[in-house]
Amino acid sequence: MLSVETRHAIDPATARGFDTEALRRNFHVGGIFADGEIKLIYTHYDRMIVGGAVPAGKDLVLDEVPQCGTDTILARREMVVVNIGGEGIVRAGSDYAMAKGDMLYLGMGSGPVTFSGGGRFYILSAPAHKTLPSRLIRIDEAARIDLGSQATSNERTIHQFVHPEVMESCQLVVGMTKLHNGSVWNTMPAHVHDRRMEAYLYVDLPEDQMAVHLMGEPTETRHMIVRNEEGAISPPWSIHSGAGTASYAFIWAMAGDNVNYKDVEMVGMGDMR
Ligand SMILES: O=C(O)C(=O)C[C@H](O)C(=O)CO
Numbered sequence: 001m002l003s004v005e006t007r008h009a010i011d012p013a014t015a016r017g018f019d020t021e022a023l024r025r026n027f028h029v030g031g032i033f034a035d036g037e038i039k040l041i042y043t044h045y046d047r048m049i050v051g052g053a054v055p056a057g058k059d060l061v062l063d064e065v066p067q068c069g070t071d072t073i074l075a076r077r078e079m080v081v082v083n084i085g086g087e088g089i090v091r092a093g094s095d096y097a098m099a100k101g102d103m104l105y106l107g108m109g110s111g112p113v114t115f116s117g118g119g120r121f122y123i124l125s126a127p128a129h130k131t132l133p134s135r136l137i138r139i140d141e142a143a144r145i146d147l148g149s150q151a152t153s154n155e156r157t158i159h160q161f162v163h164p165e166v167m168e169s170c171q172l173v174v175g176m177t178k179l180h181n182g183s184v185w186n187t188m189p190a191h192v193h194d195r196r197m198e199a200y201l202y203v204d205l206p207e208d209q210m211a212v213h214l215m216g217e218p219t220e221t222r223h224m225i226v227r228n229e230e231g232a233i234s235p236p237w238s239i240h241s242g243a244g245t246a247s248y249a250f251i252w253a254m255a256g257d258n259v260n261y262k263d264v265e266m267v268g269m270g271d272m273r
C-alpha cells in the first residue's frame with residue numbers, strides 16, 4: 001500500500017508565527033515506517049521525497065507516484081535507500097542485499113523499486129538530470145569526518161555515503177552521523193545552507209528517549225521533540241541541530257543547487273537566539 005502526503009514550502013516569516021502543532025504539521029517527519037506499507041512525504045523543498053517502506057514479509061513495489069507525474073518514480077529522479085532494520089533486499093534492475101546501515105543509490109531510470117525481507121527502508125529521492133550508475137555503499141566505503149569534543153558534548157563521526165568523494169550523484173548528498181558515547185549535540189555549532197534543503201531522521205534512540213531538534217532562523221529558533229525513527233524537514237533558511245537524551249545516530253540528506261557539503265554558512269554561538 002502506498003500513501004503520499006504533500007508538504008508545501010513555508011517561508012521564514014510565516015514559520016515565526018507557528019505554534020507547536022503548526023511546526024509539527026509542516027516540519028516533523030513521523031509515522032513513515034508501518035508494516036506492509038510505503039509511506040512518502042512529497043516536499044516542495046527542492047522536490048525532495050522522504051519516506052519509509054517496511055515489507056514485513058511481503059514484497060512492496062514502489063512504482064508510480066501521482067505527485068511526480070511520471071509513469072514510475074525513477075523516470076526523472078534518483079533515489080537513496082537506507083536500511084535501518086534487519087537484512088532485506090531491494091530490487092531495481094538488480095537485487096541488492098542490504099544489512100542495517102547500508103545505503104543504496106539508485107540512478108534515474110532504474111525502474112520500479114521492490115522492497116522485501118526484514119529491512120526497514122528509509123527512502124530519499126530528488127529530481128535528477130542524468131543517469132548515474134546504481135551503487136550499494138557500506139559504511140567502510142563512506143568518507144569519514146570526526147568532529148566535536150567531549151568538553152562540548154558534541155563528539156561525533158560523520159559518515160558521508162553519497163558524497164562527491166565517494167561517488168557521483170545529481171542532487172542527493174546523504175550520510176549518517178553517529179554520536180560518541182556521552183555526547184548529545186549534533187550539528188552544533190549550527191549552520192544554514194541556502195542552496196540546499198536537508199532532511200533528518202533520528203535512529204537508534206531508545207524508545208523511551210527523545211531528541212530535541214532545533215530548527216528555524218538562527219535568531220528565531222524553535223524546537224520539536226522527535227522520537228526514534230522520526231525526523232525533520234529543514235528548509236534552506238533553517239538551522240538543523242539537536243540534542244538527544246540518550247545516544248543516537250541520524251541520517252541526513254540534502255538536495256539543491258550543488259553537492260558541496262562545505263557550502264554552508266556557520267552560525268556563531270553568540271548569534272543564536
Ligand atoms: O553532526 C553534524 O554536524 C552533521 O551531521 C551535519 C549534517 O551532516 C549537515 O547538516 C550537513 O549539511
Ligand SMILES: [Zn+2]
Nearest residue numbers: 191193198240
Ligand atoms: Zn546542514
